[in-house]
Amino acid sequence: MNAFFDRVFRRFCRRGRGLALTACLLVPALPVPVEAGTSYTLGVVPQFEQRKLFAIWKPVVDELSRRAGLEIRLVVTLTVPEFESALEKGSFDFVYANPYHILRVSDSQGYIPLVRDREPLRGILVVRRDSPVKSVEELAGKTLAVPSPNALGASLLLRADLDHLYGVHMSMVNARTHSSVYLNVLNGLTDAGGGVQKTLAEQDAGIRDGLRILYTTRAMPSHPVAAHPRIKPDVRERVRKAVLEMSATPAGRALLDEIPMLSPVNAFLEDYLVMRKWGLDTYWVDDGK
Amino acid sequence: MGNRRSVSLRWKLLLPLLSASLVIMASLNFVWIPRYLETQKADYLEEVDHHLDSVIEGLMPLMLSNQIDIINENLQELKKKNQNWDSILLINVRGKQIYPPMVGSALVIADHPSLLTLKKNISYLGQPVGHLTVQVNLTHWLEKRNEQHLQLIFLLVGIIVLLVLIWTAMVEGIVVRPMRRLAGAAKALARREFDAPLPASSKDEVGELIESFSTMRRDMKVYHDELLGEIGERQKAEQELREHRQHLEKQVADRTAELVSAKESAEAANRAKSAFLANMSHELRTPLNAILGFSDILRRDAGLSESQKDTLATIHKSGDHLLGLINDVLDIAKIEAGRIVLESAPFDLGGMIFDITDMLRVRARDKGLQLLVDQSSEVPRYIVGDEAKLRQILINLISNAIKATEKGGITLRMGVKRNKIDHLIMEVEDTGIGIASADKAKVFEAFVQVGSQAKQQGTGLGLAITRQFVELMGGQLSLTSAVGQGSTFRVELPVQLALSGDIPQAAKGRGEVIALEPGQSPCRVLVVEDQLENRLLLTRLLENVGFEIQTAVNGVKAVEQFTNWKPHFIWMDRRMPVMDGLEATRRIRALPGGDAVKIAAVTASTFNEEDAELTASGFDDIVHKPFRSEQIFECMERLLALRFVRVEAQAAEEVVNVVLTEEMLAVLPEDLRRELRAALKSLESERIAAAIGQVASCDSKLHKTLSHLAENFEYPAILKALQTN
Structure with a gap:
């Protein structure tokens, strides 16, 4: 019986909690700034469930390392708040994060955007396809699943729009990831969910078809890959170049599609400055809880 | 048989193994496996349960x-890894489905025998959070288990088959095969084959059996060899014995051959004697036939004087007596030659006794003797036997008694001795001179006359013939006698009864033939006879009656006469020169018309087998010499269907009682009695006839009796009756 439990335990570790543990173990190593020329970290916002995140990003990072001729390590936090705090501390050499994050830490850390997807980002409000809700107003006081309270398209911008345009307040449920949001809505655990077009497009057809988009926010520049200012400009350039070169090859392109970053273009901080005027701060949740 | 036994033994030894295997298999399949499956299922479910807890x-x-999404990923992975988990359902405390994603149709927890639904409640710090439902499909699991069990059963079956094969091989090698060879050796032993190979002896019970058998066989072989040796010796001894016996047999055969040749020569001598006697009798009887015949014919001549008639009667009587003597001699000769044949026919015994005593009483009277008949009521009237010989026996014994007795009487005692076979007892007792015991045996010898009897008449053959006849009939003749006391001859004969209906009606006494009845067509008769006297006798007899007669002297002449004259009837003598009667008859029968003519033999032979020979040669009938004229006429009457004119011989008919008593004569006047006595003493026939003629006027019956006695020259009987008065 002990053996059995042991086996079950080990199997379980491999699945969910194991990954979480691994991620936790990685985190304490992050605050140590990596010396240039030796090893660089790339932090990725946990938009998806960890396994999926690794499945998408590990090949990308490996390819990036090879092309840039740099040793780049993928760093993932278990939760978005953890990521945010790490970002604020400037723990990552390179980062893939939502533009608002970049903006919020631009004063303290000043991450420099390198590349972004040409396609803009749009937040969406989804309900079950067979939901009786026909208009946003009907959702007042209902539950809204979000990947993270501070997620740009899926939460901040959406909540701001609902508030400003429809005067609708919904009680927010943190579903931790975009996939979780969609599943929550699909199974009726929440009345509606906040997501972005790109993540919905990546869901399985079954899930996607089970949902209905009730509202779409205005467009905003997509998530950038940004570099910490401490990274030498030539290294930054090598990374930017590597991403752009990757998209020129079918194999590289296929890898980037998964992020999704269908057609990378050069990104600049100026692209994102417009968002400061949207008054999103009101909706920011500090501790992410 | 042996094969079948060995098969049965094999099965007997295999059966427990197979039965045990079957029981094990059955319990495995029907008891152990289902229970094991249940336990395993419980274990499995417990495992799943623990898994779900985790x-x-x-x-x-x-x-x-x-x-x-993580829950989704985890449970999806879990379901992928546990293929037999048909469905997983996670519901939160509000009843909302967390997993699986509600895509397409809603998940339904189906109910199925092979589907097992496990429902686990989820709670945190005592607060319910939701529940997890897992439906486990046991089909695959069951299939897998069944497959395992099947493999187990196959393995077991394989092991059993292997065991059975090994067991069979062992039984075959250790028990059956040695047993079969042992049985073969035992069978061979039964056929006395001692060297049939035995199976190799093993160190077990079978081995012991084989050892014992081998020892037994060795002992038996020794015993058998000894026995064979003994048998050989015995056979040798037997062979010697056989040779010895063959030698003895040869000796006996030689002796027998010698004896046979001696017997044959003796028989040849005897046959020669018999032939001589036959010839003699023929030679003697032929002239006697003429004497008797002619005297008979002459007697019918009315022109004869009384004196001549008396003389003729004397001649006839003497001839008759001579015929009796010759017959006696012939009888004894026939007996000695073994040519006597016993007749067997029913006859009237009572009548015969009456006739004999009636006849002999006269002779007894002549000698002044009394003849008494003492007959038991048991004596049967009709019996089966040889009448003629029995008659002769009685006549001989009584005549003999009359001869031997001078004074007193003779008694004939008849009785029956009842036994398994009834015996007829006949005793003839006389009051005569008796016979000395020394002579008793000689009395019955042929040609011997005893003692003082020498003076008596006769051939002395009477008693010898009598005894021979009695013995021939299967009886006994015994004699009790003392000199001066008289003798008693006793005859005991086995008797067979007959009924009166069996007795043929005796030919009625018919009158003398004097002529052929008129109106009948003339009848030609050929007389074939070599001797003149006999030829004349027959010719005269037949011519007197009215036949046409021709004669022939031998066979050749007879055949010629037959061809020329075509007679209706032929009297044929048997013995003739040139050609005998047999040959002549055969030739005539072969000629045209030869089968129509009637031929009768006239023979002097008295041997029965010669009669058979005559019949076979084609003769219609046989008449023996000397014949009576009536025999001749009767024969022709029968064969040719003729009718004769007869004259009734009344006198002969009426004289039933020829016994003359004193009382009968007492009625006569004294003169007549005196005259009669004188006439008888004078022996003058005419005078006697005249005297008897006078009696007729007094008593016609007495006249007839006296006439009869006188005609028969019984003068002494009459004189005796007269004398007493």
Whole structure:
């Protein structure tokens, strides 16, 4: 019986909690700034469930390392708040994060955007396809699943729009990831969910078809890959170049599609400055809880 | 048989193994496996349960933090890894489905025998969070288990088959095969084959058996060899014995051959004697036939004087007596030659006794003797036997008694001795001179006359013939006698009864033939006879009656006469020169018309077998010499269907009682009695006839009696009756 439990335990570790543990173990190593020329970290916002995140990003990072001729390590936090705090501390050499994050830490850390997807980002409000809700107003006081309270398209911008345009307040449920949001809505655990077009497009057809988009926010520049200012400009350039070169090859392109970053273009901080005027701060949740 | 036994033994030894295997297999399949399956199922479900507990532990934080996508991933993975988990359903405390994603149709927990639904409640710090339902499909699991069990059963069956094969091989090698060879050796032993190979002896019970058998066989062989040796010796001894016996047999055969040749020569001598006697009798009887015949014919001549008639009667009587003597001699000769044949026919015994005593009483009277008949009521009237010989026996004994007795009487005692076979007892007792015991045996010898009897008449053959006849009939003749006391001859004969109906009606006494009845067609008769006297006798007899007669002297002449004259009837003598009667008859029968003519033999032979020979040669009938004229006429009457004119011989008919008593004569006047006595003493026939003629006027019956006695020259009987008065 002990053996059995042991086996079950080990199997379980491999699945969910194991990954979480691994991620936790990685985190304490992050605050140590990596010396240039030796090893660089790339932090990725946990938009998806960890396994999926690794499945998408590990090949990308490996390819990036090879092309840039740099040793780049993928760093993932278990939760978005953890990521945010790490970002604020400037723990990552390179980062893939939502533009608002970049903006919020631009004063303290000043991450420099390198590349972004040409396609803009749009937040969406989804309900079950067979939901009786026909208009946003009907959702007042209902539950809204979000990947993270501070997620740009899926939460901040959406909540701001609902508030400003429809005067609708919904009680927010943190579903931790975009996939979780969609599943929550699909199974009726929440009345509606906040997501972005790109993540919905990546869901399985079954899930996607089970949902209905009730509202779409205005467009905003997509998530950038940004570099910490401490990274030498030539290294930054090598990374930017590597991403752009990757998209020129079918194999590289296929890898980037998964992020999704269908057609990378050069990104600049100026692209994102417009968002400061949207008054999103009101909706920011500090501790992410 | 041996094969079948060995098969049966093999099965007997195999059966327990097979039965045990079957029981094990059955209990395995029907008891152990289902129970094991249940236990395994319980174990399996417990394992799944524990597994689910662990899963729930992992799900709890994810549920609390709404990480539905991780839950989804985890449970999807879990389901992928556990293929027999048909469906997993995770519901939160509000009853909302967390897993699986509600895509397409809603998940339905189906109910199926092979589907097992496990429902686990999830709670955190005592607060219900939701529940996890897993439906486990046991089909695959069951299939797998069944496959394992099947493999187990196959393995077991394989082991059993292997065991059976090994067991069979062992039984075959250790028991059956040695037993079969042992049985073969035992069978061979039964056929006395001692060297049939025995199976190799093993160190077990079978081996012991083989050893014992081998020892037994060795002992038996020794015993058998000894026995064979003994048998050989015995056979040798037997062979010697056989040779010895053959030698003895040869000796006996030689002796027998010698004896046979001696017997044959003796028989040849005897046959020669018999032939001589036959010839003699023929030679003697032929002239006698003429004497008797002619005297008979002459007697019918009315022109004869009384004196001549008396003389003729004397001649006839003497001839008759001579015929009796010759007959006696012939009888004894026939007996000695073994040519006597016993007749067997029913006859009237009572009548015969009456006739004999009636006849002999006269002779007894002549000698002044009394003849008494003492007959038991048991004596049967009709019996089966040889009448003629029995008659002769009685006549001989009584005549003999009359001869031997001078004074007193003779008694004939008849009785029956009842036994298994009834015996007829006949005793003839006389009051005569008796016979000395020394002579008793000689009395019955042929040609011997005893003692003082020498003076008596006769051939002395009477008693010898009598005894021979009695013995021939299967009886006994005994004699009790003392000199001066008289003798008693006793005859005991086995008797067979007959009924009166069996007795043929005796030919009625018919009158003398004097002529052929008129109106009948003339009848030609050929007389074939070599001797003149006999030829004349027959010719005269037949011519007197009215036949046409021709004669022939031998066979050749007879055949010629037959061809020329065509007679209706032929009297044929048997013995003739040139050609005898047999040959002549055969030739005539072969000629045209030869089968129509009637031929009768006239023979002097008295041997029965010669009669048979005559019949076979084609003769219609046989008449023996000397014949009576009536025999001749009767024969022709029968064969030719003729009718004769007869004259009734009344006198002969009426004289039934020829016994003359004193009382009968007492009625006569004294003169007549005196005259009669004188006439008788004078022996003058005419005078006697005249005297008897006078009696007729007094008593016609007495006249007839006296006439009869006188005609028969019984003068002494009459004189005796007269004398007493």
